[in-house]
Amino acid sequence: MSQTRRDFIRTLGLSAAAVPFVLNLPSLGFANQGKRKQRLVVMFTPNGVVPWNFWPKETGSDFTLPTSVKPLEPFKKQTLFLHGIADKIRGDGDGHMRGIGCLLTGIELFPGNIQGGSDTPAGWAKGLSIDQEIKNFLQKDEATKTRFGSLELGVQVPDRADTWTRMVYTGANKPVAPVSDPYQMFKRLYGRTADNKVLASVLDDLNADLKKVAGAVSSEDRKLLDEHTTFVREMEQELKAAKSHGEIGHKVPDLEPGVKGDNDNIPKISKMQIELMVNSFASDFSRVATLQYTNSVGGARMKWLGINEGHHELSHEPNKNDAAQEKLTKIDTWFCEQMAYLAKRLSETPEPGGQGSLLDNTTIVWTNELGQGNSHTHNDTPFLLVGGGLDFKMGRSLKYKQVPHNRLLVSMAHGFGHRVKSFGNPNYCGDGPLNDLT
């Protein structure tokens, strides 16, 4: 059985009531101070983009943001476009499967039984994904270790485990399911803190009833109940201590109750997940996060944008279908707004115990399974970066000649000081990290 949060607390030898208190303690919660905290967010959206509305025409630091990426205007100086990166991994699986499965792993899929619309059937990826590689690197060192290491968030990821729905891998054949339910994620992050409030609110009544019950048994039997009463009293004191410490700590985010995980609630859930992510960073619960919108071949119907067709079917429309391309541009813009919102929330949040804002120490990488939907190309796979987590030189638009994306994955590891020679399939890492990022 895997280590639960409860076990974790137990290992520390602390009662659950003292948890919020402990995790805010400088000695434990922020034992990993010193060096600047670096963070990475990978944001995934499916079905490619409309390239002419996505990539700036210019190269260098003087560029204009095209339609789809306009929402990033306030963060333009912290933005980096990497145009001309190609996912060159081939082998089993159709373009979509490889698109999501090889995106962060940089390695082929195993042969298997999942048949796409073309190509050969395939199974899971043959290696771990870069976010997990970086997480493992950070968790190895006490100075950068966090409670969760990484958080895998999703928005409307279907409840179905197959090659099209999994991007993160902890190893070969070990896909990780993203958590699409913000309440489930909330429970994982703050479960006990919220629970303790409820517990504290019923203790008086419980004590009163315990007293009543104890009064009705013989004196010999009362000993057992008296002993029980002392435990309840101790718990009460621990809760009080936790509360007084909780006030100076970070607050637990408020989630709107009762939001169901259906298509029309995608905008709400997106915001809730971003809120949970930002709060976890502020509390240093984790330094790596992924945010996966739907899945490869995802068919979200963005009715809130006036679009009734599913995303995937639209993405197959040819370039000359202006109406479809306009809708797709709207969809890309909406996704970009999510990235901008995340950047905004990070920029508004001061870095606890450090310099600047969370955004100054966090790089968001927005990527996609395909370059463009109607051609299923893996050339020009979108890589759009915002924020200062990786010490890359930002505020630029760079153009490459379809260099393998493995080199960018290597660069991401190097950004954390994890100097790997290659990542994924080494055949695509020959020239090492991209040399013009820093």
Added chain:
Amino acid sequence: MLQNLRTRWLGLLTAALLLTAPASADTGEQMYAAQCARCHGKVGEGTKKYPKPLAGERSVPQLAEQIQKTMPENDPGSLSKDDSAKIAAYTYDAFYSTAAREKNKPVRIELARLTVPQYKNALADILGSFRGGNNNTTWDAKRGLKGEYFKNRNHGQRQIDRLDPEVKFDFGTKAPTEKDFDAKEFSARWTGSILVPETGEYTFIVKSDQSVRLWVNDNKKALADGYVRSGSDNEYKGTLFLLGGRAYPIRVDFSKALQGVKDKDPKPIPAFVQLLWQQPNGTEEVIPARNLSPQFSPEVYVDQTKFPPDDRSYGWERGTTVSKAWDQATTDAAFDAAGYVSTFLNEIAKVNDRDDKRAEKLKVFLRQFAKLAFRKPITDDLEKMYITRAIESTPDVQAAAKRSVLMILKSPRFLYREVGGTPDQYDVAARMAFALWDSIPDQELLTLAANNKLKTLDDVRKQTDKMMADTRAKARIRGFLHHWLKVDHARDAQKDPKRFPGFDAAVVADLRTSLDLLLDDVVGSEKSDFRQFFLGNETYLNGRLAKFYGADLPADAPFQKVAFEKGRRAGVLTHPFMMATFAYTGETSPIHRGVFVARGILGVGLKPPAEAFTPLAADLHPTLTTRERVELQTKGVNCQSCHAVINPLGFVLENFDAIGRFRELDHNKAVDATGGYQTRAGEQKAFKGPAELAKFLADSPDAQTAFAEQMFHHLVQQSIRAYGAKRGAELRESFAKTGCNVRQLAVEIVATAAVKGRD
């Protein structure tokens, strides 16, 4: 050098001392009365001159040393070592030790909390009652799973609906049947229930070279997911903690085809599928038909919290101690359950979001929840405290439900037995349910209590008899039998692989199964005759055991009753699992076997040895049999007070080696399997070989009394003496009258204890 001299001098001094103080022939009790009672009181209570009672924490040897050095006051050192030891042993057992003092206290029915199994079963049954009754504690007569076979890969166009005893198919490149199938593409689904015999962690494994998924006790989330085949993986597994004596829903989906986009040109490829499990004490095996049923079972709520273990110091589990860790565990578990209720509130409380009577329905639900948890209807005052206040505290119904459930499950009225109220028939119902099901009473019992139908002992007997059909009752009885036979804690049955090649974990697991089948067989038979535990001359064997123990069965034979070594074997006593667990890795252990028969079966009180001994090594005495080595090692007078009882009982079983195989020779000498026993009535019995011992045990009043008393303690979890000094004798009498019917004994114990409450 100096050191050596001193040691030698000390040795001489000790020898001199022994010469001046020869050992007395008197018993410890006689010597205490003659020499000690004058100052210390008859039972160590002290006298005016020496008021301090004789009570403390020293061990017998420590006590003996102190007596020898300091007593009697006017001439310390004058007692011999042996006499000091005898006096120490007597005082220790009579009044000095904590155990003795406990024993001397007047015995009463004590207040107890729910034991850990009771707590977990209670949660399962409370929540289960809102999910279609207690269906998961009934077990119908059909064995195997419902097998459905479909023409297309997505479980559509069903062609076959049948009962499959187990899921173990190698279809090869063929279809499940000749007609109506395309061998290149088809799917199958197996559904039904799995009966879990005992509480613990179960690993479920599904193996296939095709797309396959397994669900156990969770119809939404697959426990093992092989929908995607990747690389050469063809084994998927998941582990669950499950409560014994319950049936859980299980389903396997199998699909022979590529998944995702339909394959336009499928190739003829082979296909197989297997459903296996590994039980808590077992090895991987195909789930046998006897644990499968096509019946429907609802999902069971199984609490996963780790609790500290219950007190077992009296030899049976009881809830008479609390600790902070226990309190914390009850909080954790209450939160998990409250969270579960709040998450599945609509489903459990039968409400929906748009219902304008939702708050009202919630109240009805919580009232029923509290009634089941408290084992009686709740008063208006309690309703206000446990339910109304929670509902009024927030407009969020889920939060209100969570708060209320948390409070109910943290209440002393849930956590403790029979508190907060005058004793009534609801308490009778609770005693019956806890004793027989290790859980709370169901709605039927509560209704009987409400209608004054649990008034007389006969009423209670009748209902208890009905309750015996429940799977929880069967698990409870089997749990007791494991306890009686001392196999309840996974005993180490590992043997020397050089001497017993092939005696591996799989054989041990099969032996365990074989013993369980035998126990179930005796208890479940019409007469449910206790004596058959000793007299039965058939053993359950499968192909593997048959090959190993030299019986005649095909290699792949499933478990079946075999008359195996007739005349040499006798019921459970000589069952190879018993003989193997009461043995060392290479040699037998007549002492372990003797202690088991004397203490466990015959109820003889035996003291642990004064100090720990390592058995004499066989290779240092190559000419001696095991029997001779044991005799050599235990011939001392001190040893003989107990070993005179133990050894002759253990020796009778010397015909079975360390893995329970029959033998005529031990270390190249003929086995001497003679022995004897002096009954409590004073009769001296002699036995030659296990069959004679077994026959004696079957009819022995001592064995029957011990069995009845142990069952009482196991089920009622209170000292039998609290129910009257003669309760044991009475039980044995009624037991004998029914022809030693085990099931009726259980009913009698539960019913008679249920009508008596704490004073």
